[in-house]
Amino acid sequence: MCGIVGYTGKQEAAPIMLEGLKRLEYRGYDSAGIVVSADGELRLTKAKGFVDDLSKKIDGGRLTPGTTGIGHTRWATHGKPSDENAHPHVSCNGKIALVHNGIIENYQKLREMLISKGIEFKSETDTEVAVNLIQYFYKGDIVKAVSEAALRMEGSYALGIICEDFPDLLLATRKESPLILGIGQDENFLASDVAAVLKYTRDIYYLADDEIAVISPKDIKIYSCDLEVVKKEPSRVDWDISAAEKGGYEHFMFKEIMEQPEAVRKTLSPRIKDGRIILDDIELEPDYIKGLSRIYIVGCGSAYHVGVVAKYNMEKLVRIPVEAVLASEFRYASPLVDASTLVICISQSGTTADTIAAMREAKKLGARVLSIVNVVGSVIASESDYCLYTWAGPEIAVATTKAYSTQLAVTYLIALVLAESRGTITSAAYASLVDGLQALPSALEEALKLKEHIQYLASIYFNKENIFFIGRNIDYALTLEASLKLKEISYIHSDAYAAGELKHGTISLIEEGTLVIAMASYIKLVDKTVSNIVEVKSRGAEILTLTTESGLNHVTHTSDNIITIPDIHEVLLPSLAVVPMQLFAYYVALMRGCSIDKPRNLAKSVTVE
Helix, strand or coil, X not given: CCEEEEEECCCCHHHHHHHHHHHCHHHCCCEEEEEEEECCEEEEEEEECCHHHHHHHCHHHCCCCCCEEEEEEECCCCCCCCCCCCCCEECCCCCEEEEEEEEECCHHHHHHHHHHCXXXXXXXXXXXXXXXXXXXXXXXXXXXXXXXXXXXCCEEEEEXXXXXXXXXXXXXXXXXXXXXXXXXXXXXXXXXXXXXXXXXCCEEEECCCCCEEEECCCCEEEECCCCCECCCCCEECCCCHHHHCCCCCCCHHHHHHHCHHHHHHHHHHHHEECCEECCCCXXXXXXXXXXXXXXXXEECCHHHHHHHHHHHXXXXXXXXXXXXXXXXXXXXXXXXXXXXXXXXXXXXXXXXHHHHHHHHHHHHCCCEEEEEECCCCCHHHHHCCEEEECCCCXXXXXXXXXXXXXXXXXXXXXXXXXHHHHCCCCHHHHHHHHHHHXXXXXXXXXXXXXXXXXXXXXXXXXXXXXXXXXXXCHHHXXXXXXXXXXXXXXXXXXXXXXHHHHXXXXXHHCCCCCEEEEEECCHHHHHHHHHHHHHHHCCCCEEEEEEEHHHHHHHXXXXXXXXXXXXXXXXXXXXXXXXHHHHHHHHHHHHCCCCCCCCCCCCCCCCCC
């Protein structure tokens, strides 16, 4: 949520920042603004609404000349969406401007202190507190002032700062909210996401917590919070700007659905060698694995749903208790965690605030943490004991698709490594599952060929206002994600239920014409699920069933419409079954005229609790 772009160099800053902000629109926002340093003054423009509204105000940047500036897209936390509350914010004396992602938890206390010192506020935001706190400490040394202010702020933040006394400098600092520094030729960049600057550079620094960057056109200097010089090696981004563009597709979400076979292939292939699973450089000692008493899988939203699928599979393969827990609940639930516990944290961005908090709680209690993330150098990746990257590439649409699929693929690898080390899987079963993993990308390509059939089904059901998903075991785990995808982008009310729980209250919601989508891919329980289908059908429900080729005969006589996916190893079924549900959500939202890539009220990366 929220986006930051900064530039200093020889080119006009405003057009570059507007372009960068456009590339960050997927993160979700309600206002935008830029400030440019020129001729010894700060020129500020802000607008409620979209980047296009801001661009019109300044004629694409032509009305705000200058070669150094910062820009922002804001998602409201403190203060309603408005021109006044939009970023950047300028200090009371007009000398310093600042943009901010995150939330400053002690802003009220700091605000009261600053008011007592005579500082006046124009907005309701915690961000204006941050810029005035820097002003309060500024006595000619802007780097020291930023350091002093940062030491007093609590919460999560990423700050981009300019000062009219230093017209070609950008400053930046962060805590638990991402910032990258782009390295150019006689120009340098600041951004909250690589996509904003990838047109200009692939060489970047990842700024760490509590570090301060001083960025000029010629160089980038990085300091610790106590102003000691920090030496860093730049990183090279291995995907180009075309990966963050639509490439002829109408929406990013559809493009990313179609990219799943290749994303899963990139995630799996380097880790399967001569029929064996090799988890990068991770060294999980055999004695540690054998001594595990419990596994927690922690995540939010779709990442949590990956964890629910993984719970079923890991308990089946590894034979120890596995619990999938919402990250927002984990830290407050007095979890039973000790040195014999492995905590697996899942996050696409690696900056999800609740997951970061859960990770730190787990480590404090003595557990080891293994993270599954997509963003190299992110907070969760950096602070975990072990990290497995998904190599999904950039995911722009707010509703995740290929991140879910690649995260799921990584959980299969982890389960196999743990099961082999604990001796809970036979060599034949291990080999069979490895073969299934190697065939998975091709099976995903087959599942995507269902898109025309799914589009037809969406045309039948897109006007439903209540839809229920039912399933058992891993099919139930899948219903959670299928329901979330639909409600996220189509705004249809949908819920997911364990099919065996229908009699315990849920069935009272079924009435004539209600659509029930039954997941019946898990062949061992397909007949049980059919009995639940019969229950809701007898009460007037319309039935859309997803099953496998081997399960087709079981469901034909009870279903109004059927989606059939290829047969595959039962552990891997969710990877195939989720694809038609992603497509169904996409086509339903398309037919309802919804904003698919940027659904209302949602943001791509949730960096506050």
